[in-house]
Amino acid sequence: MPDRQTSLSGALSELPRFPLFAGLTQNILAELCREGQVKVSQHRDLLFEAGNSGTHFGVVLSGAYKLARISPSGEDSVIHFCSPGDVLAALVMPQPKPVYPVSAIAMGPSRALMIRREVYLEKWVPMPELVIRIQGLLSSRMARFQNQKVMQRAPLPSKVAALLLNLVSRDSRVDELEVPVPLTRKEIADTLGVTVESVIRVMSDWSKQGYVTTNEKQIKILRPDILVEQVNLAAD
């Protein structure tokens, strides 16, 4: 009997949950995922590495992965956080000799469905609806990028607040403002391009004020109103 965690059939049954695959029949899904493999990752496991040849396309099934690169000076720089339903390496697949532009690193126990590039090109690309949905995911990723870029000149507390609010707004469950990803202060720092210490000074201040709490790396926003105010505080 196949393990539900690692078997392809198990993954197939999970896919319809994600908007990306809404309305697709199991037959079509089976086609799309031909020869697909479920990769199980532990905390800090590398799913693929920046610079390696891009042989597979990926869909995050559970947990979370961060996309990161090492800067010339050695610190790493986090580009994006992928949660379930997000795609990996979609943009580079069509290139003649694709290379992963970033490394994908698991944040806690996670699983990803990996599809061979050839299958992606044969089965996924010819379905405009699917390609468009993937573009939709990339579009929102791009939007988050831009939001951060606009905050570049803002003081650090504004940037941290904007990042946290951005992350929770992804799955918009308004009642429970919990960051959907286990985030360390270092990862926040690496995302914003600042030092851990600076992030800690901001966050521990907020903790003392009771605006946020963090246990087991889950960050919860208790006073979203104050964080929003913090973001706009930079405004004239």
Added chain:
Amino acid sequence: MPDRQTSLSGALSELPRFPLFAGLTQNILAELCREGQVKVSQHRDLLFEAGNSGTHFGVVLSGAYKLARISPSGEDSVIHFCSPGDVLAALVMPQPKPVYPVSAIAMGPSRALMIRREVYLEKWVPMPELVIRIQGLLSSRMARFQNQKVMQRAPLPSKVAALLLNLVSRDSRVDELEVPVPLTRKEIADTLGVTVESVIRVMSDWSKQGYVTTNEKQIKILRPDILVEQVNLAAD
């Protein structure tokens, strides 16, 4: 007789120049550009504005446009420089109620072919090859984004050097290292999220050293080797 500058037929004859349209027949091109309009912009003209409803998709024909947003505190923040052959607003077209995420502003006299959203959805999207090529453009845009993000912690001179080298590397004419876009110091500053004064201090130093020259807003890199060194200087 239609003006070659502003007529659709004039634009149609220019398109095959761009890799995006390589190998497409004039018939197909005519289909793709049905009801298309050529917009002629002068320096600092607004092609479309962030927040407005996204009615049109665009292709830059000549000149250059910058994609920018106003930050909450009022300065603007440049997201991307579009040169001829680049696409505008492609990612948001498929959304049910698209809104331009950024403003497009002409840098010097420029022209863009604007296609109605409906035509894009009907004619462009069903052609996987075309969609994939557009993704290719977005992919390189994303790559440039990431390159900049990795430089976030680097000292300012490294960032400026990286930006200039990034811009020239786009059209890789190695013999002539000229930035393909008329750039002011302010625009460099807005791209990097720093102040004009700081950029000026860096650039005018380089000018004195003879590493770069700038006349008529065209920046030329005389000593690429030294700029490359400057980028890597941040490394440990």
Added chain:
DNA sequence: CGCTCGGTTGATGCACATCAAAGGCTGTGG
């Protein structure tokens, strides 16, 4: 001829980096 725009220079100050030290927590191996 006054206007705006782009570029430049200098003086001053602050937000954040850097460096240093320490404690908790988890896993791992002797």
Added chain:
DNA sequence: CCACAGCCTTTGATGTGCATCAACCGAGCG
């Protein structure tokens, strides 16, 4: 079971790169 290493967090002391503010110049332009 304890020692040790690695990761995450925290706090404080000190320094500096860049922002800020202010002033000025030249060029193009209505």
